[in-house]
Amino acid sequence: VVVVALVLANPAKYGALVVLIFQNSALVLLMRSSRTASVANGERRYLTTTAVVCMEFLKLVASLAILWIQEGSLERVGKLLHTEIVINYTSTLVMAIPSLLYVLQNNLLYIAVANLEPGTYQVTYQLKILTTVIFSVAMFGTRISMIKAASLALLIVGVALVQTAALPAAPEATPAPDAPTTAPQARLLGLFTVICACFTSGFAGVYFEKILKGRGKQTTAPWSIWIKNIQFAMFGIVLGLAAVVTRDGDLVAQHGFFQGYNSTVAAVIFFQGLGGLTVALVVKYADSIVKGYAASVSIVVSSSLSIWLFGNVPSGQFVLGAAFVIAAVYLYSLPAADERPSSPPAPRS
Numbered sequence: 001v002v003v004v005a006l007v008l009a010n011p012a013k014y015g016a017l018v019v020l021i022f023q024n025s026a027l028v029l030l031m032r033s034s035r036t037a038s039v040a041n042g043e044r045r046y047l048t049t050t051a052v053v054c055m056e057f058l059k060l061v062a063s064l065a066i067l068w069i070q071e072g073s074l075e076r077v078g079k080l081l082h083t084e085i086v087i088n089y090t091s092t093l094v095m096a097i098p099s100l101l102y103v104l105q106n107n108l109l110y111i112a113v114a115n116l117e118p119g120t121y122q123v124t125y126q127l128k129i130l131t132t133v134i135f136s137v138a139m140f141g142t143r144i145s146m147i148k149a150a151s152l153a154l155l156i157v158g159v160a161l162v163q164t165a166a167l168p169a170a171p172e173a174t175p176a177p178d179a180p181t182t183a184p185q186a187r188l189l190g191l192f193t194v195i196c197a198c199f200t201s202g203f204a205g206v207y208f209e210k211i212l213k214g215r216g217k218q219t220t221a222p223w224s225i226w227i228k229n230i231q232f233a234m235f236g237i238v239l240g241l242a243a244v245v246t247r248d249g250d251l252v253a254q255h256g257f258f259q260g261y262n263s264t265v266a267a268v269i270f271f272q273g274l275g276g277l278t279v280a281l282v283v284k285y286a287d288s289i290v291k292g293y294a295a296s297v298s299i300v301v302s303s304s305l306s307i308w309l310f311g312n313v314p315s316g317q318f319v320l321g322a323a324f325v326i327a328a329v330y331l332y333s334l335p336a337a338d339e340r341p342s343s344p345p346a347p348r349s
């Protein structure tokens, strides 16, 4: 009831947060199953570099469609794109930085997810909240009160408890024939890539927030977020294609761009694209630290759902961890008047 009331009160902010929580939960499971499901003899596994390009293309098309609905005519959309992307080209160029970082991040996460168990991956990736806070303090001058610092610590401990409680007892008991190896070297690679992704996530999130909330009328207009997403996706497509050519050029030449695609891969691409657009909304109407909290809540939601679906009894550790996460969210949501002195208030929709 509380969630519905919040969504009705401020659909852009809380609606986006709710979508992000469910999107995060679905994505990690889908990504993992798309990379580890056994591949029938003679079939090929899909190339993650091409999936990243498709996701950016999907975001581009979706953002154009939303802009068309908002503006009411293609002619107006064309004029807007010409002004904002071509004439005002510096605003397009600044999007190259977060776009480059996210393309790198999306590729790193595919490596991480294939080399770590989902629990370890999710807990380690939660460190992105800390990197986000560090960059937010550095770039926005955000002041973190003692309560918020305590909330962050509680959040990390809570997620770690939930995740380690949710780990299956004997994950290595019957490995699938082509299941990812969890040999020490693979684990190390997985940990290294996920930690790099924490840094790109923190910096790109705060940088993107700064662009979306920047002063000036063009950044607060209703279409601005969709123009930013279009600029973002344009770079994403170009950089993503460069990754396809350099990493998988030979394979694409031999077996085609869409080799190994199936319904799970399509779902991964859809959920990643949806996530990208939702991230932009959450960062604009809330902030990049709240985005991190949404990811943590989604871990509790997905673990609770699987306990409920499979009829398991939650362990004491799980309940304690979930309570920590909920308490952390509550503590973080307590108003603190003295924060973010230098950033303008987020526009309300």
Ligand code: C5P
Pocket: 059, 102, 103, 105, 106, 128, 200, 201, 202, 205, 208, 228, 229, 232, 272, 273, 275, 276, 277, 279, 280, 291
């Ligand atoms: O884990 P994190 O919150 O950093 O992930 C953000 C995700 O949002 C990235 O996968 C990034 O590609 C995506 N994103 C996007 N479009 C935006 C902003 C973020 O696809 N405009």
